[in-house]
Amino acid sequence: xxxxxxxxxxxxxxxxxxxxxxxxxxxxxxxxxxxxxxxxxxxxxxxxxxxxxxxxxxxxxxxxxxxxxxxxxxxxxxxxxxxxxxxxxxxxxxxxxxxxxxxxxxxxxxxxxxxxxxxxxxxxxxxxxxxxxxxxxxxxxxxxxxxxxxxxxxxxxxxxxxxxxxxxxxxxxxxxxxxxxxxxxxxxxxxxxxxxxxxxxxxxxxxxxxxxxxxxxxxxxxxxxxxxxxxxxxxxxxxxxxxxxxxxxxxxxxxxxxxxxxxxxxxxxxxxxxxxxxxxxxxxxxxxxxxxxxxxxxxxxxxxxxxxxxxxxxxxxxxxxxxxxxxxxxxxxxxxxxxxxxxxxxxxxxxxxxxxxxxxxxxxxxxxxxxxxxxxxxxxxxxxxxxxxxxxxxxxxxxxxxxxxxxxxxxxxxxxxxxxxxxxxxxxxxxxxxxxxxxxxxxxxxxxxxxxxxxxxxxxxxxxxxxxxxxxxxxxxxxxxxxxxxxxxxxxxxxxxxxxxxxxxxxxxxxxxxxxxxxxxxxxxxxxxxxxxxxxxxxxxxxxxxxxxxxxxxxxxxxxxxxxxxxxxxxxxxxxxxxxxxxxxxxxxxxxxxxxxxxxxxxxxxxxxxxxxxxxxxxxxxxxxxxxxxxxxxxxxxxxxxxxxxxxxxxxxxxxxxxxxxxxxxxxxxxxxxxxxxxxxxxxxxxxxxxxxxxxxxxxxxxxxxxxxxxxxxxxxxxxxxxxxxxxxxxxxxxxxxxxxxxxxxxxxxxxxxxxxxxxxxxxxxxxxxxxxxxxxxxxxxxxxxxxxxxxxxxxxxxxxxxxxxxxxxxxxxxxxxxxxxxxxxxxxxxxxxxxxxxxxxxxxxxxxxxxx
RNA sequence: GGACCAGUGGUGGAACUGGUAUACACGCAACACUUAAAAUGUUGUGCCUUAACUGGCAUGUGGGUUCGAUUCCCACCUGGUCCACCA
Numbered sequence: 001x002x003x004x005x006x007x008x009x010x011x012x013x014x015x016x017x018x019x020x021x022x023x024x025x026x027x028x029x030x031x032x033x034x035x036x037x038x039x040x041x042x043x044x045x046x047x048x049x050x051x052x053x054x055x056x057x058x059x060x061x062x063x064x065x066x067x068x069x070x071x072x073x074x075x076x077x078x079x080x081x082x083x084x085x086x087x088x089x090x091x092x093x094x095x096x097x098x099x100x101x102x103x104x105x106x107x108x109x110x111x112x113x114x115x116x117x118x119x120x121x122x123x124x125x126x127x128x129x130x131x132x133x134x135x136x137x138x139x140x141x142x143x144x145x146x147x148x149x150x151x152x153x154x155x156x157x158x159x160x161x162x163x164x165x166x167x168x169x170x171x172x173x174x175x176x177x178x179x180x181x182x183x184x185x186x187x188x189x190x191x192x193x194x195x196x197x198x199x200x201x202x203x204x205x206x207x208x209x210x211x212x213x214x215x216x217x218x219x220x221x222x223x224x225x226x227x228x229x230x231x232x233x234x235x236x237x238x239x240x241x242x243x244x245x246x247x248x249x250x251x252x253x254x255x256x257x258x259x260x261x262x263x264x265x266x267x268x269x270x271x272x273x274x275x276x277x278x279x280x281x282x283x284x285x286x287x288x289x290x291x292x293x294x295x296x297x298x299x300x301x302x303x304x305x306x307x308x309x310x311x312x313x314x315x316x317x318x319x320x321x322x323x324x325x326x327x328x329x330x331x332x333x334x335x336x337x338x339x340x341x342x343x344x345x346x347x348x349x350x351x352x353x354x355x356x357x358x359x360x361x362x363x364x365x366x367x368x369x370x371x372x373x374x375x376x377x378x379x380x381x382x383x384x385x386x387x388x389x390x391x392x393x394x395x396x397x398x399x400x401x402x403x404x405x406x407x408x409x410x411x412x413x414x415x416x417x418x419x420x421x422x423x424x425x426x427x428x429x430x431x432x433x434x435x436x437x438x439x440x441x442x443x444x445x446x447x448x449x450x451x452x453x454x455x456x457x458x459x460x461x462x463x464x465x466x467x468x469x470x471x472x473x474x475x476x477x478x479x480x481x482x483x484x485x486x487x488x489x490x491x492x493x494x495x496x497x498x499x500x501x502x503x504x505x506x507x508x509x510x511x512x513x514x515x516x517x518x519x520x521x522x523x524x525x526x527x528x529x530x531x532x533x534x535x536x537x538x539x540x541x542x543x544x545x546x547x548x549x550x551x552x553x554x555x556x557x558x559x560x561x562x563x564x565x566x567x568x569x570x571x572x573x574x575x576x577x578x579x580x581x582x583x584x585x586x587x588x589x590x591x592x593x594x595x596x597x598x599x600x601x602x603x604x605x606x607x608x609x610x611x612x613x614x615x616x617x618x619x620x621x622x623x624x625x626x627x628x629x630x631x632x633x634x635x636x637x638x639x640x641x642x643x644x645x646x647x648x649x650x651x652x653x654x655x656x657x658x659x660x661x662x663x664x665x666x667x668x669x670x671x672x673x674x675x676x677x678x679x680x681x682x683x684x685x686x687x688x689x690x691x692x693x694x695x696x697x698x699x700x701x702x703x704x705x706x707x708x709x710x711x712x713x714x715x716x717x718x719x720x721x722x723x724x725x726x727x728x729x730x731x732x733x734x735x736x737x738x739x740x741x742x743x744x745x746x747x748x749x750x751x752x753x754x755x756x757x758x759x760x761x762x763x764x765x766x767x768x769x770x771x772x773x774x775x776x777x778x779x780x781x782x783x784x785x786x787x788x789x790x791x792x793x794x795x796x797x798x799x800x801x802x803x804x805x806x807x808x809x810x811x812x813x814x815x816x817x818x819x820x821x822x823x824x825x826x827x828x829x830x831x832x833x834x835x836x837x838x839x840x841x842x843x844x845x846x847x848x849x850x851x852x853x
Numbered sequence: 854g855g856a857c858c859a860g861u862g863g864u865g866g867a868a869c870u871g872g873u874a875u876a877c878a879c880g881c882a883a884c885a886c887u888u889a890a891a892a893u894g895u896u897g898u899g900c901c902u903u904a905a906c907u908g909g910c911a912u913g914u915g916g917g918u919u920c921g922a923u924u925c926c927c928a929c930c931u932g933g934u935c936c937a938c939c940a
Contacts, residue, residue, distance in 0.1 A: 082909045216857050347939045671878050723879035796921035846920045
């Protein structure tokens with residue numbers, strides 16, 4: 001048993017003093033950039049799940065350093081944002097103060113795990129010297145017209161009292177606090193991330209070293225669908241019994257655009273649906289005979305939360321717009337129009353052509369309201385694609401078919417297969433100017449405003465008088481952003497610092513708490529010098545984390561976000577590790593931000609993260625997620641104290657495949673610790689004399705070198721540990737161990753268990769760190785076994801094992817194999833039809849199957 | 854409903870491009886050491902059969918390809934993750 005507390009403390013102090021992890025840009029050396037997703041210091045500290053990812057990155061960083069790479073392995077803190085602010089409110093402290101405290105706690109914990117970072121490069125998103133560049137990037141986006149002010153209804157969290165991006169909503173609830181999210185119209189800043197949708201999608205192909213599942217998630221989130229927008233003429237006649245004064249007037253023609261991915265089914269369209277928010281209703285008020293009913297329906301929908309509204313189990317509801325008809329551009333037929341909340345306002349055009357025979361939702365709606373269901377596609381196979389919802393009982397059984405097939409009942413499209421019909425219909429629409437090809441994405445523009453205090457101030461100023469002038473074209477403004485957002489100007493005096501205040505609780509009015517600070521809000525217009533006001537919304541948490549990895553490369557540069565030299569040398573990131581929950585948030589935002597910086601000439605790669613691997617969760621011993629609620633949280637500090645950081649590291653890596661969720665088991669910790677004790681005890685067998693002969697251990701040793709090196713690269717750390725265990729067990733069986741062999745063992749274990757390895761390394765007489773030694777390379781000559789075990793099979797079933805010299809001839813093996821008593825019995829008098837021979841592996845006699853049994 | 858992933862002993866899991874299934878670890882059992890326990894060490898440990906050799910059966914279920922399938926193909930069942938009235 002070694003004293004882990006003493007040894008670990010000792011080496012942490014020495015590593016810190018010798019600055020072993022500080023790196024400098026060195027063009028003569030190859031670089032390696034190993035990065036973790038930086039944490040936000042939330043006040044409750046780290047649990048055992050956190051170190052899993054950090055330790056893995058630390059292992060890679062240490063190994064790469066030993067392999068001669070100039071390794072950048074930094075850490076920082078994502079300290080802005082809701083959790084930090086909510087925690088500060090709860091504890092009645094200032095977020096600035098609270099954040100500082102939390103960072104200290106996190107740093108101490110991180111160091112205690114034996115992860116050594118280059119702290120001289122630490123970044124903190126709340127540092128004005130850092131967020132100056134977050135604001136700078138935003139300013140560039142604004143100038144290029146990627147930022148716009150919007151008043152559209154967005155997700156609003158009533159508990160956090162702030163607007164949220166789509167990415168922040170999970171299951172209709174606020175990702176932070178779990179409150180049911182409402183739709184609320186709110187003035188907000190929005191970034192046109194959708195301008196990058198196509199590139200965000202296509203460039204995923206440039207990332208072969210990303211896990212497929214993450215790539216898929218991003219593809220789903222971006223959600224590209226190709227189809228057409230089609231124009232339907234709308235006819236209406238004045239309301240018959242309207243009491244309104246304008247009711248008798250002439251009504252204008254109206255065109256309703258719908259988006260569909262199945263233009264080929266247009267002849268099966270039997271009605272149209274618009275979302276309750278659609279402007280058609282406003283525009284045609286005078287022509288809607290049952291306006292009261294329609295308005296009542298819309299009001300009812302507006303009072304529903306998003307969660308209720310999108311509940312799939314609820315009945316579809318809707319109201320027909322009486323007096324209004326649409327004309328099918330293909331058939332000329334008159335169709336009724338409905339308003340229904342199963343059509344979403346913010347996807348496509350907010351209006352659809354309903355084809356109940358070929359769309360499940362339309363089918364359900366048509367069934368309920370007794371609308372015609374008309375076939376336009378026939379299935380090609382025998383299969384009837386009947387989809388029946390479990391909670392519904394449909395009388396008609398064969399009318400719904402959602403797949404590809406052959407077009408029927410459709411005039412000039414008849415007989416065509418679905419893809420050809422789509423193509424022909426789109427060409428027809430384009431020719432007649434009745435529609436066009438259109439691509440839509442599920443990805444929405446990025447709602448970038450938060451009505452909260454603890455975030456980066458948005459560096460914009462509004463001047464009311466300039467706004468008027470821009471609108472009336474009396475004032476020409478330079479940038480696209482200023483044209484797009486009349487009266488808004490950039491404040492270039494970055495950083496725009498967050499003022500220190502006594503009260504920062506959210507106001508709940510849709511205004512940020514900053515709005516109450518007059519001396520901060522009131523300023524002068526950068527354009528005319530007149531009185532103007534600052535933007536009081538702040539940026540979301542994701543802003544600062546979208547580019548932090550660049551800042552580590554050049555953390556103290558006050559002239560630019562990153563110098564060209566540092567950017568060229570350190571980027572892209574070679575290995576990035578973090579949680580899969582960021583697949584559709586941080587990893588999308590960061591890729592977008594990076595691409596924007598690429599377009600702006602700041603960075604030279606189109607993608608920031610060459611290789612990404614997700615960390616699997618560590619579950620509690622009961623198999624559930626660790627949570628205070630279940631009282632099943634394992635405290636890493638306690639584990640480090642009882643078993644040591646090295647044991648914790650070894651155990652967490654050994655638990656199972658890195659990306660997979662695995663349940664914690666404290667018994668496993670004792671296993672990891674026993675292994676380390678064995679390594680420690682082997683020291684007694686070490687003989688300084690180098691043994692001349694090649695021992696069986698050396699063959700295993702070199703195989704282990706090969707396996708460990710290979711598996712670390714692939715992040716197969718569980719098998720790294722097991723390979724080392726096998727080696728250590730074998731060494732334990734030896735009478736004595738050559739010092740050279742033992743040193744190699746220590747080097748292989750060093751990334752996993754740095755403290756113990758360093759201690760033993762020095763006990764052998766080394767004066768420099770084991771991490772300054774060169775990573776061992778397997779000697780190919782020693783990898784080969786002289787004697788191999790071969791398997792003898794009869795008809796594919798194992799019947800005997802043979803120990804034979806390696807690379808023996810097939811003829812000789814056959815002879816030996818057939819001489820074996822057991823094999824003889826199986827072969828007996830049977831005729832050998834075929835012999836399969838795999839060198840050094842197996843020999844398989846195939847005998848006549850009929851006679852064999 | 855869709856996308857993706859997974860299903861191997863009592864448990865976590867291993868098995869490279871199809872080639873000895875169950876490595877490694879935990880747990881369990883017996884033994885040793887001990888007054889005793891803990892710790893440590895040794896041995897055993899998929900199921901059935903057998904005193905043993907042996908033989909048979911086993912990688913969610915059912916089929917297929919193959920000399921040979923945990924691995925490849927088809928269908929189904931179960932679980933997980935993400936997305937979801939996205940037209």
